[in-house]
Amino acid sequence: MEPIIRISNLSKIYRVGNEKVVALDGVNLDLIKGEFCCFLGTSGSEKSTLLNVLAGLEKPTKGSIKIKNVSIERLNEKKLAQFRQRNIGFIFQSYNLVNYLDAVENVSMPLMFKGASKKERIKKSIVMSSLMYFLLMSLLTYGFKTNIPFIILIIVDIIGSYSGKYSPFFYS
Ligand SMILES: Nc1ncnc2c1ncn2[C@@H]1O[C@H](COP(=O)(O)OP(=O)(O)O)[C@@H](O)[C@H]1O
Numbered sequence: 001m002e003p004i005i006r007i008s009n010l011s012k013i014y015r016v017g018n019e020k021v022v023a024l025d026g027v028n029l030d031l032i033k034g035e036f037c038c039f040l041g042t043s044g045s046e047k048s049t050l051l052n053v054l055a056g057l058e059k060p061t062k063g064s065i066k067i068k069n070v071s072i073e074r075l076n077e078k079k080l081a082q083f084r085q086r087n088i089g090f091i092f093q094s095y096n097l098v099n100y101l102d103a104v105e106n107v108s109m110p111l112m113f114k115g116a117s118k119k120e121r122i123k124k125s126i127v128m129s130s131l132m133y134f135l136l137m138s139l140l141t142y143g144f145k146t147n148i149p150f151i152i153l154i155i156v157d158i159i160g161s162y163s164g165k166y167s168p169f170f171y172s
């Protein structure tokens with residue numbers, strides 16, 4: 001089967017003053033559609049660098065990354081941003097949420113760049129947030145009762161966003 005992601009001879013060298021930090025050194029990897037892959041390693045073992053380069057957030061020093069047959073290291077910033085938006089999802093270790101936006105606004109932000117109307121953005125993100133929340137909570141806990149305060153918080157947040165009023169539930 002044709003790989004959906006092909007990494008060939010990938011290298012990333014950071015320059016810190018006069019020093020060179022070789023973060024990735026000739027990485028080769030094929031991933032096929034539907035494959036689930038984990039990178040495990042101690043701190044500093046290049047996991048984040050590999051993911052950043054793989055997602056097109058950083059340019060490699062050498063080598064190529066083909067995703068769906070597109071060599072993403074050759075794309076200019078604009079094309080790369082479009083490609084990321086259509087093909088790549090990323091959950092950041094540090095969340096990278098926008099502090100002054102509430103939960104639903106954070107969820108709906110990518111839809112803004114797709115040109116969705118405000119009404120559509122809010123509707124879609126409320127449905128998604130609620131589904132994800134209930135799914136996660138029912139998977140992660142033994143009983144549902146303990147989650148009721150959190151559910152109330154989420155609902156208050158959603159209503160606050162929907163009515164355009166100040167929302168009490170912010171990320172920080
Ligand atoms: N922006 C950077 N500038 C210089 N060195 C970096 C930079 N980012 C990462 N490194 C170095 O690259 C190596 C791999 O780091 P990283 O990919 O963050 O590892 P991990 O995510 O596995 O903890 C480390 O030696 C780190 O210090």
Ligand SMILES: [Mg+2]
Binds near residue numbers: 047048049
């Ligand atoms: Mg890391």
